[in-house]
Every structure is written in C-alpha cells, then in structure tokens.
Amino acid sequence: MRTGADHDVRVEHDLLGDHAVPAAALYGVHTARAGANFQITGDTLARYPLLIEALAAVKQAAAAANRRCGRLDPTVAAAIIDACEQVRRGEHHDQFVVDPLQGGAGTSTNMNANEVIANLALDRLGHGRGEYDVVHPLEHVNLGQSTNDVYPTAVRLALHRAAGDLQESLDLLQRALVAKAADLATTVKLGRTQLQDAVPMTLGQEFGAFAGMLAKEEDALARARRHLCELNLGGTAIGTSLNAHPDFRVNALAELRTITGIPALRSADDLVEATQDTGAYVHLSSVLKGTAVKLSKICNDLRLLSSGPRAGLHEISLPPVQAGSSMMPGKVNPVIPELVNQVAFEVIGNDLTVTLAAEAGQLQLNAFGPVIARSLLDGAAHLAAAVRALAERCVAGITVNREHLANLLQGSLVTVTHLSPVLGYARASELAVEAGAIGGGVLDLAVSKGLLDDVQVRQIEEAAGVGGP
Numbered sequence: 001m002r003t004g005a006d007h008d009v010r011v012e013h014d015l016l017g018d019h020a021v022p023a024a025a026l027y028g029v030h031t032a033r034a035g036a037n038f039q040i041t042g043d044t045l046a047r048y049p050l051l052i053e054a055l056a057a058v059k060q061a062a063a064a065a066n067r068r069c070g071r072l073d074p075t076v077a078a079a080i081i082d083a084c085e086q087v088r089r090g091e092h093h094d095q096f097v098v099d100p101l102q103g104g105a106g107t108s109t110n111m112n113a114n115e116v117i118a119n120l121a122l123d124r125l126g127h128g129r130g131e132y133d134v135v136h137p138l139e140h141v142n143l144g145q146s147t148n149d150v151y152p153t154a155v156r157l158a159l160h161r162a163a164g165d166l167q168e169s170l171d172l173l174q175r176a177l178v179a180k181a182a183d184l185a186t187t188v189k190l191g192r193t194q195l196q197d198a199v200p201m202t203l204g205q206e207f208g209a210f211a212g213m214l215a216k217e218e219d220a221l222a223r224a225r226r227h228l229c230e231l232n233l234g235g236t237a238i239g240t241s242l243n244a245h246p247d248f249r250v251n252a253l254a255e256l257r258t259i260t261g262i263p264a265l266r267s268a269d270d271l272v273e274a275t276q277d278t279g280a281y282v283h284l285s286s287v288l289k290g291t292a293v294k295l296s297k298i299c300n301d302l303r304l305l306s307s308g309p310r311a312g313l314h315e316i317s318l319p320p321v322q323a324g325s326s327m328m329p330g331k332v333n334p335v336i337p338e339l340v341n342q343v344a345f346e347v348i349g350n351d352l353t354v355t356l357a358a359e360a361g362q363l364q365l366n367a368f369g370p371v372i373a374r375s376l377l378d379g380a381a382h383l384a385a386a387v388r389a390l391a392e393r394c395v396a397g398i399t400v401n402r403e404h405l406a407n408l409l410q411g412s413l414v415t416v417t418h419l420s421p422v423l424g425y426a427r428a429s430e431l432a433v434e435a436g437a438i439g440g441g442v443l444d445l446a447v448s449k450g451l452l453d454d455v456q457v458r459q460i461e462e463a464a465g466v467g468g469p
Helices: 027-035 050-069 074-088 107-127 137-141 149-185 203-227 249-258 271-276 279-305 335-359 369-393 402-410 416-424 423-437 441-449 454-464
Strands: 010-012 016-022 188-193 196-202
Touching: 010 027, 016 027, 050 137, 050 149, 050 249, 050 369, 074 107, 074 137, 074 203, 107 137, 107 149, 107 423, 107 454, 137 369, 149 203, 149 249, 149 271, 149 279, 188 203, 188 279, 188 335, 188 402, 196 203, 203 279, 279 335, 279 369, 335 369, 416 441, 416 454, 423 441
Parallel strands: none
Antiparallel strands: 010 016, 188 196
C-alpha cells in the first residue's frame, strides 16, 4: 500500500502490470480496469442485487464443494463462505462497480465478485485487503470455476428469482381482475368488434377474460423458470470441466440447492452444449414479451372503456391518482395503464435485443450474456412493478357507470342479431339499416311492420339482456 496525494491507495498487479486501487476498496485490479473500460450505461452491478446475490451463492457453493473435495483449506473456505453470506444478505453491494454492459462474456462481473469476496475473507482472517497470498480471488475464490460456468449459472439463478417476483405480481393482478369480474357478473353492456357495436355481454365476462389471459401467462412463466434450473456449473472452460475436481460438479450443485432453496436445480446432461446454448433466455424473453403484449392490450381496453368522460365510451371510471394537465383544469388521465403500456413497449424491444444477442453466439461460447442478462432482469423487474401498480392503483378502484351503460344498450341496434333466427339475416340487415337511418329501435320498427309480436319482443329483449320497454 502507498499513500497518494489525495487518498490512500494500494497497488495490485495483473498481466498488464501494476495498477492503483483505492486502499479501502473491496474490489481489486481487474475490477478497476473494467470500471475504466466500460462506462456505458451509467449504472453498475449494484443496481442488480439479484445478480450479485446469485454470484455470491455460486461462490459459496463452490467454496463448500472444494472444501469437501479436499482442495480448499477449511479455514480459507470458512472465510470465503462467511464473505458470501454477507453479500447475500445485501451487504457491500456498493463494491460491485462494473458496468453491467461489458465485453468479455461476463468475466469482469465474475472478477468483481471474486475480488470482493476475497477481500472480505481477508478482513475476517485479520489480513489487509490485497494480501492475496492468503486468500486469492482466482486461486481460492474462483477455484475449479470459469466465467464460462459461473456467470450463466448466476444469471439463471437471478432470472429465476426475478421471474418468480413477476409471477407473484401477475397473481395479484389476476386475483384483482377475478374479484372485479365477480362484482360485475350481472352488469350488461355492449360488446364490440372492430370498435363497432356487436352483441350484449357483461362486464364480468370482460374482466374475466382479462384474468384468463394472465392465467395463461403465469403458466408459461412457470415453465420458463423450470428451464432456468438447468445449469452448467462445473463445466469450467467451454464445458470441458478442465481444472475442476471430479466430484466438484455434484457437490457444488447439492450445495447450491441448499443455499438457494431451489430443489429443482440440476446439472445439464451435456456441459459443452449447455455452455453455448442460450435457449432458456430466448424462451424466457418470449414469455415476457407475450405477457407484455397481453398487459398492453388490457390497458388499451381500460383506456378505451374509461374514455371521456363526456365524449368517450365512459363505461367505467378509473380511480383518479393525480391531476392530468398543467393547463386543462379538472382533467384526469389514465396514467397507470399508460405506464404499463410503456413498460410493455420496453419489454417487447428487449426481446429483439435478446434474440439478436442469442443468435450472435459463436462456436463454444456466447459472448453477449451481459446484454441478455441486463435486458431480461430489467424487463422482468419493470413488468413486476408495473403489474403491481395496475392491480393496486387502478383495477382495485375501478367503478362502473351503470346508467350510462344501460342507455348505450337501449339505444343500440344489438338486438338485430337476435332477429336473424326469426326473420333471417337479410331481412334483419334491412331493418338495422332502416332503424339506423331514422334513429329508432330495431324491435319497434319490426313490430310496426308486423314482423314481431309482443311475446317475441320480450323473448328477444331477455335474450339480449336489454330489458323490456
């Protein structure tokens, strides 16, 4: 360690030579160089706690496995495990300073974790930071590992948790929609196709359909999470298991199941294939996109149904959550659905990024894991937050404008569909056109022409749900 002009630094060495690192930093030379090389997003890994905690879980499992295999001194292993537990508790995340968007297939992320954990272990053992002859980031923390297996394993664990958070949010929204559907089960309204009046339905059916859409996406998300449980940990460089103890793979997976509480974690049958394959990411991205598309469609409908209040559909009212204009007094905008729409657009765009990055992989390794991880972690997190907002700050407070619904229904021509079985499609069409031109009701017109009697009118009105005169 030496003292600089403004602050204390320590000098560390790598294959490029000496490099100064802040004396108090838990990270080391590899991280410092990466920090200088990758200054793109303005973010650091600290913004992705799920990924940091997943990295620490992998390193903890590796230390325990190497100790069991007799390759790691028990005292050093205990110090590394303690360091990993600190990171998994949310401590020291500010020391993960590398930009999440980086070259090197995640090597800088792996090295950031190795160095932070090594220096925390040194702290525990009473040694100074940077005294790597005692606990080395590569020789000890990264023992029997490679970025090739550590990084994708950590990314899959982080995405498994992120997708689980989204599942919980979708369940919250689905239950809110189911409750709203039950409340509105007998509230009759106009159904529409191509934005034109079609046939009567209930608001309960409309909201129930929303809930059904999301139930399918929850199932798809559960399947995607299962794909993420297949890991290549123990494959080291390109899946060859080079420099790993023969028992490391089995022991590390067993430890990782215990640490994460995910019993479904399993080792890939073919580690070479698993190291280069990004299919699980593409699948998850597709599910996120599908969920986003459905959420956006639901929000489009909510905005249409609540449009107005005087010159739109105005069938429902969304809860007012803030003033809508700096100029137009009294205006309230559907800001929560608009928020969800925008998050959906982001996720749909991220899907293209993931697709291109997955396709661009070459030979035995895909170098573009960082942009895949960032796109999926952001997408899942933003969707989960937006879905919670939609459930809690919009759907739960929706009210119905029942009198307006009834007026729309009474003034519509939807009963003409019920005339087809009685009068035939062609004659019913003629009546609809004529009623539309004179502004009258189609049933009244049919009665005036002697085409229906009072009993038939009552039967048609009951079937259409519009009530009698």
